[in-house]
Amino acid sequence: MQTPCILVVDDDREIVKAISINLRNEGYRVIEAYDGMQALEAISSQDIHLILLDIMMPKLDGLSATMKIRQEKNIPIIILSAKSEDSDKILGLSMGADDYVTKPFNPMELMARVKSQLRRYMTLGDVNMKEKNNKIIRTGRLAFDTETRTLTADGNPVRLTATETRIVELLIKNMGRVFPAEEIYERVWGEVAYSVENTVMVHIRRIREKIEINPREPEYLKVVWGIGYKIEKI
Amino acid sequence: MDTRSKKSKAFKFWLCFFIGINIVGLSIMAGLTIATQFYAERLHWDFKETQSFKDNIAAKFHTLASYIAHDSNMEDAAENKEYSDPYLVELEDEGENLIYYAKNPKNQKVITNTEIDSILDTKASISLPEGYDFYIYYNGEKFTGQKDGKPLDIYRDREYKNSLLSPYLESPPSYTEQLGYDIQGCQILLIVKKDIVGNPYAYSSLYNLQKRNNLLKWMIIAAIIVFTVGLGLLVLSIIKRKYIKEFEHMLGKMLGTIFFELKMPVLLIGSLIILITAQQLFQMSFRYAVLFAVASFWFLYIVWIDFGTNGMGVFTNTIVNALIQSYKAFEKKRPFQKALLMRFYTFVGLEILLMLLAVIFFLIAGAKGFLFILFTIVIITLAVYLFYRYVRRYTNTIDDIGKIIDQTDRIRQGDTTTKLQLSPDADLFVLAENLNTIQEGIAEAVERSVKSERMKVELITNVSHDLKTPLTSIISYVDLLKKEDMLPDHVKDYIRILAQKSERLKTLIQDIFDLSKAVSGEMEFEKKALDLGKLIEQTLADLDDPIAQSQLKFKINIPDDPVPIISDGNKLYRVFLNLFQNTLKYSLKGTRVYVDLVTNDKKAIVTIKNIANYEMNFSEEEIIERFVRGDKARSTEGSGLGLAIAQSFTRACGGDFNIKIDGDLFKVMLTFDIKSDKIIEKDEMK
Numbered sequence: 001m002q003t004p005c006i007l008v009v010d011d012d013r014e015i016v017k018a019i020s021i022n023l024r025n026e027g028y029r030v031i032e033a034y035d036g037m038q039a040l041e042a043i044s045s046q047d048i049h050l051i052l053l054d055i056m057m058p059k060l061d062g063l064s065a066t067m068k069i070r071q072e073k074n075i076p077i078i079i080l081s082a083k084s085e086d087s088d089k090i091l092g093l094s095m096g097a098d099d100y101v102t103k104p105f106n107p108m109e110l111m112a113r114v115k116s117q118l119r120r121y122m123t124l125g126d127v128n129m130k131e132k133n134n135k136i137i138r139t140g141r142l143a144f145d146t147e148t149r150t151l152t153a154d155g156n157p158v159r160l161t162a163t164e165t166r167i168v169e170l171l172i173k174n175m176g177r178v179f180p181a182e183e184i185y186e187r188v189w190g191e192v193a194y195s196v197e198n199t200v201m202v203h204i205r206r207i208r209e210k211i212e213i214n215p216r217e218p219e220y221l222k223v224v225w226g227i228g229y230k231i232e233k234i
Numbered sequence: 235m236d237t238r239s240k241k242s243k244a245f246k247f248w249l250c251f252f253i254g255i256n257i258v259g260l261s262i263m264a265g266l267t268i269a270t271q272f273y274a275e276r277l278h279w280d281f282k283e284t285q286s287f288k289d290n291i292a293a294k295f296h297t298l299a300s301y302i303a304h305d306s307n308m309e310d311a312a313e314n315k316e317y318s319d320p321y322l323v324e325l326e327d328e329g330e331n332l333i334y335y336a337k338n339p340k341n342q343k344v345i346t347n348t349e350i351d352s353i354l355d356t357k358a359s360i361s362l363p364e365g366y367d368f369y370i371y372y373n374g375e376k377f378t379g380q381k382d383g384k385p386l387d388i389y390r391d392r393e394y395k396n397s398l399l400s401p402y403l404e405s406p407p408s409y410t411e412q413l414g415y416d417i418q419g420c421q422i423l424l425i426v427k428k429d430i431v432g433n434p435y436a437y438s439s440l441y442n443l444q445k446r447n448n449l450l451k452w453m454i455i456a457a458i459i460v461f462t463v464g465l466g467l468l469v470l471s472i473i474k475r476k477y478i479k480e481f482e483h484m485l486g487k488m489l490g491t492i493f494f495e496l497k498m499p500v501l502l503i504g505s506l507i508i509l510i511t512a513q514q515l516f517q518m519s520f521r522y523a524v525l526f527a528v529a530s531f532w533f534l535y536i537v538w539i540d541f542g543t544n545g546m547g548v549f550t551n552t553i554v555n556a557l558i559q560s561y562k563a564f565e566k567k568r569p570f571q572k573a574l575l576m577r578f579y580t581f582v583g584l585e586i587l588l589m590l591l592a593v594i595f596f597l598i599a600g601a602k603g604f605l606f607i608l609f610t611i612v613i614i615t616l617a618v619y620l621f622y623r624y625v626r627r628y629t630n631t632i633d634d635i636g637k638i639i640d641q642t643d644r645i646r647q648g649d650t651t652t653k654l655q656l657s658p659d660a661d662l663f664v665l666a667e668n669l670n671t672i673q674e675g676i677a678e679a680v681e682r683s684v685k686s687e688r689m690k691v692e693l694i695t696n697v698s699h700d701l702k703t704p705l706t707s708i709i710s711y712v713d714l715l716k717k718e719d720m721l722p723d724h725v726k727d728y729i730r731i732l733a734q735k736s737e738r739l740k741t742l743i744q745d746i747f748d749l750s751k752a753v754s755g756e757m758e759f760e761k762k763a764l765d766l767g768k769l770i771e772q773t774l775a776d777l778d779d780p781i782a783q784s785q786l787k788f789k790i791n792i793p794d795d796p797v798p799i800i801s802d803g804n805k806l807y808r809v810f811l812n813l814f815q816n817t818l819k820y821s822l823k824g825t826r827v828y829v830d831l832v833t834n835d836k837k838a839i840v841t842i843k844n845i846a847n848y849e850m851n852f853s854e855e856e857i858i859e860r861f862v863r864g865d866k867a868r869s870t871e872g873s874g875l876g877l878a879i880a881q882s883f884t885r886a887c888g889g890d891f892n893i894k895i896d897g898d899l900f901k902v903m904l905t906f907d908i909k910s911d912k913i914i915e916k917d918e919m920k
Binding site: 019082086107108225226 | 714744768774776803
């Protein structure tokens with residue numbers, strides 16, 4: 001398998017450099033660009049597998065660049081932006097980006113997200129085509145096999161305890177639906193629920209640490225405050 | 235063009251109109267009168283065609299005829315022209331205006347004032363002397379005549395037939411019977427001068443008749459001229475009706491100042507006259523009819539202008555109203571409460587006075603009759619009217635109070651555009667105007683503060699973006715440094731500090747950004763129904779580890795039943811997270827922390843109580859509003875904005891946020907509105 005090539009685009013050269021060092025340390029090839037036009041040129045001339053893209057850039061901003069890229073290519077795009085509002089994130093993702101990371105970011109987290117996107121793009125893309133049965137439930141980077149009752153994240157198996165597996169099974173089979181702690185407890189433990197918020201929460205946190213890239217800002221297993229818990233459909 | 239000259243112009247044109255109408259009206263009358271007379275007297279442009287001339291000539295012929303037909307005393311008279319027969323004075327007086335000749339072959343009587351015998355030479359025609367253009371001739375059998383060189387048909391002329399000449403026009407036997415004499419065979423000639431002149435020695439009837447005829451002629455001409463002038467003026471005024479309208483408006487305004495009480499009798503009498511005129515028009519003498527018509531026209535015109543300009547104001551501009559108005563003006567100078575009291579007393583006083591008067595007049599009426607009953611009715615009407623005015627004013631004021639209450643309510647709800655319009659006459663007008671001014675002030679202040687808030691948010695958004703970019707580099711390179719293995723230990727320690735502080739800077743920037751958005755109301759909220767108790771439990775569960783590690787005992791008292799509120803769960807989570815983190819940070823070790831959720835019908839109250847691990851040497855306000863943290867040293871982690879964020883988020887979520895400090899006891903109270911289960915169910919259905 002060829003070395004994945006990553007395009008880093010930001011008008012701040014130092015940031016590009018820092019990201020490049022981290023990516024090279026991980027063994028990737030890196031191409032650097034400092035505005036949207038350069039990014040488009042690089043994409044047309046090189047074989048690129050992932051793009052890290054800033055929004056606020058001269059000449060062509062990140063959102064417009066994303067739209068242009070999406071017209072031709074299916075390369076994963078991770079947006080890097082200082083804009084941290086939910087509305088900014090939604091806008092970026094709806095323009096065709098695959099992930100949205102707010103500045104200032106944790107380099108480790110960024111690397112994890114890069115890896116996740118690359119794995120899905122380069123390997124899982126084919127796997128997805130092969131398995132066409134209904135036994136596998138997918139959301140984003142997660143996949144749950146209902147037959148073997150195993151969970152994978154970016155294709156890597158996640159080691160869950162029996163209780164955790166049951167919680168994940170319940171939530172992922174009813175993806176998007178919010179379950180109160182009592183219902184989760186009654187259906188997973190099979191006992192009458194009384195003051196179970198802590199118990200459920202402890203398990204939820206543990207699962208998060210296993211499946212989320214940044215457990216503090218979960219993308220999949222979410223708390224709906226004041227109501228319950230759910231797994232997000234992505 | 236200045237207004238004065240415009241006014242005078244308007245008046246001038248209106249005067250044209252006024253004179254024009256009068257002249258046209260009156261000249262029609264005058265013209266018709268003269269014309270009637272003209273017709274009645276068979277007046278004619280040519281004097282010799284008039285009835286009076288023909289009568290005169292006929293009379294003269296008759297004189298001559300009777301003179302010549304009689305036998306007596308003729309010789310003397312004929313011979314002595316100086317002393318003519320009294321009969322002939324009538325003819326002689328005409329002087330040179332008239333030439334007469336009469337001859338009776340039976341008694342050989344000849345009478346004439348001319349020597350020229352030759353005019354009768356031929357039987358066929360008569361040659362008129364120089365300067366004479368009219369003759370009438372009886373040749374013994376027949377009449378002939380000539381005027382202006384044209385023959386006269388005497389037998390067919392109506393005037394001759396009706397005049398003294400009529401008997402002679404018939405055949406002989408019948409007229410001799412009538413007259414008693416016979417002029418058959420006589421020659422009688424009368425010649426009239428072309429230009430009839432006055433006789434200085436005697437009274438010439440022909441001359442005077444002609445004078446009268448001429449006078450009438452000139453009168454007609456003058457009447458026509460005057461009529462034309464009047465018509466011209468009228469036409470001019472119609473062309474310039476713009477000015478007329480202007481003057482009519484001025485006139486109307488002026489009429490408007492006259493009280494109805496004064497107008498009413500004029501109106502009544504005027505209408506009565508018009509009615510009578512209309513009824514009697516054809517029985518009146520013509521000139522009176524026209525005079526009445528013109529007068530009626532002006533009366534109706536004035537009434538029309540008055541009503542056209544003032545409308546119903548004609549009826550309301552009464553002395554009573556004027557008195558009320560002047561009372562109002564007097565009242566306006568007084569303070570509001572005094573004015574109202576004074577009005578009440580004046581009203582009651584007047585009513586009592588009027589009632590007394592009414593009673594007195596009524597009693598007098600018993601003795602003196604009708605007129606006093608009328609007075610009584612007038613006074614009672616006045617009293618009722620006064621009562622009506624007072625009550626109406628009172629109701630209006632009450633209405634206005636209602637409007638002002640509504641308006642204050644609107645202002646309270648933030649409506650800064652709807653203005654309160656009261657009549658400038660109203661009692662509460664000043665209040666309403668003041669309220670409007672206050673409202674404008676509020677609108678201005680709100681606008682200014684909204685603008686400045688928006689600018690602040692923009693500034694903070696930009697600043698936080700500009701701060702985040704370099705911070706990204708710092709964090710990234712610190713991270714790279716951390717990965718260097720070969721560094722000495724003290725350098726690694728420095729790097730650790732850098733990493734820690736850059737992380738803190740990151741939270742600080744995000745917190746400032748969030749806080750400023752929440753405070754300025756720019757933050758987006760996703761409000762939905764949730765269980766407050768559950769939210770607190772979840773938050774506590776989320777903090778399970780730090781709580782377990784702390785040496786604090788959390789006493790949690792949350793009801794088993796759900797506590798439904800409508801709010802943004804993520805924001806409220808942030809609130810409680812901040813509050814619990816504060817508690818963990820600033821509580822005295824070994825003490826208890828109390829978390830209570832209490833509900834009543836409408837409110838859910840959350841209280842968090844803890845014992846501070848430091849001396850709280852600040853007020854409740856300070857701890858939130860300033861950039862303070864529990865201990866003033868600011869050595870620990872966090873932005874110091876935790877409470878401020880908690881407070882602004884709570885308020886933005888529709889809750890109430892209060893802090894109490896009592897010695898070392900630190901107490902936070904949050905209050906939310908409870909929404910009924912039904913609303914939540916509905917929301918969930920959606």
